[in-house]
Amino acid sequence: MENQVIRDTEKFAVEIRMQVIRQLAKLGFGHAGGCLSVVDVVASLYSGIMDIDPKNPRKKERDRLVVSKGHAGPALYAALALKGFFPMEWLDTLNQGGTRLPSHCDGNKTPGIDCTTGSLGQGLSLAAGMAYGLKLDGIPNTVYAVLGDGECQEGQIWEAALAAPKFGLDALICFVDYNKVQLDGTVDEIMPLKSLFMKFRSFGWHTQQINGNDPASIFAAVELAKKEKGRPSVILLDTIKGYGCSEIAALGCLNHHMDMPEDLAQRCMAELREQMKQYGQEERHEN
Numbered sequence: 001m002e003n004q005v006i007r008d009t010e011k012f013a014v015e016i017r018m019q020v021i022r023q024l025a026k027l028g029f030g031h032a033g034g035c036l037s038v039v040d041v042v043a044s045l046y047s048g049i050m051d052i053d054p055k056n057p058r059k060k061e062r063d064r065l066v067v068s069k070g071h072a073g074p075a076l077y078a079a080l081a082l083k084g085f086f087p088m089e090w091l092d093t094l095n096q097g098g099t100r101l102p103s104h105c106d107g108n109k110t111p112g113i114d115c116t117t118g119s120l121g122q123g124l125s126l127a128a129g130m131a132y133g134l135k136l137d138g139i140p141n142t143v144y145a146v147l148g149d150g151e152c153q154e155g156q157i158w159e160a161a162l163a164a165p166k167f168g169l170d171a172l173i174c175f176v177d178y179n180k181v182q183l184d185g186t187v188d189e190i191m192p193l194k195s196l197f198m199k200f201r202s203f204g205w206h207t208q209q210i211n212g213n214d215p216a217s218i219f220a221a222v223e224l225a226k227k228e229k230g231r232p233s234v235i236l237l238d239t240i241k242g243y244g245c246s247e248i249a250a251l252g253c254l255n256h257h258m259d260m261p262e263d264l265a266q267r268c269m270a271e272l273r274e275q276m277k278q279y280g281q282e283e284r285h286e287n
């Protein structure tokens with residue numbers, strides 16, 4: 001992938017993080033850690049990996065994204081707004097009465113959201129069903145899914161993990177946001193997953209594990225996954241919960257759902273503005 005595309009994606013990721021902080025600060029609280037950890041994969045998907053059209057978000061011949069960890073909605077909303085799916089002002093309405101941006105993804109409310117999620121464990125089945133549907137219709141698009149690692153403790157994930165290779169769903173590419181933390185502790189403390197890599201591989205998936213906070217690695221892994229024929233792919237994203245905002249990341253297991261007071265938001269924005277400087281100009285969408 002061209003260096004410029006990677007650089008633009010890294011910059012886009014910083015912009016998304018700014019808009020995540022903006023949304024949570026307006027509301028006063030939210031899922032900061034798990035939104036920030038998936039930003040780099042979301043930024044990469046919306047920087048050319050996904051075949052989508054902001055002017056026609058329901059086009060039949062399009063790639064689809066199922067963010068099964070639906071509490072990461074604000075990361076997705078930021079990307080969608082920045083890409084022109086809906087006005088930036090909507091970001092100030094997160095999770096308020098009458099909003100089109102509920103805290104968790106809702107495919108009936110928000111332009112560009114392909115699937116309603118929030119009840120963990122269901123997204124891989126939904127994405128597999130979509131990939132099977134596209135296959136039956138002869139539509140050569142890709143379905144992407146993003147799971148949480150804590151979410152992988154749900155049994156339904158493994159039913160889908162068994163079924164997707166059986167049906168040869170090579171149009172299905174699944175990411176796991178492998179940040180090693182869930183709601184109130186580490187995954188190892190609550191219910192160890194042991195080797196996710198070996199599990200998926202033994203179920204018949206093309207399996208990769210990469211630095212999930214690095215767009216260059218994400219682009220390269222998706223390129224490899226798309227070459228794989230006859231079986232689905234999974235990409236385990238080694239990430240840090242809260243990545244990009246050091247104060248939030250330092251909270252570790254306490255950053256799952258947290259208060260976002262104005263002073264913390266300002267310190268996060270200052271840190272993100274510093275990161276933005278290496279890309280040569282200020283962000284486009286300052287609040």
Ligand SMILES: Cc1ncc(C[n+]2csc(CCOP(=O)(O)OP(=O)(O)O)c2C)c(N)n1
Pocket residue numbers: 033034035037069071118119120121147148149150151152177179181182183241
């Ligand atoms: C079926 C179900 N059980 C419980 C919850 C509450 N819940 C929301 S997020 C979360 C933790 C998820 O952890 P993980 O999948 O690792 O997400 P991340 O840490 O990446 O945010 C839980 C238990 C839920 N949304 N759905």
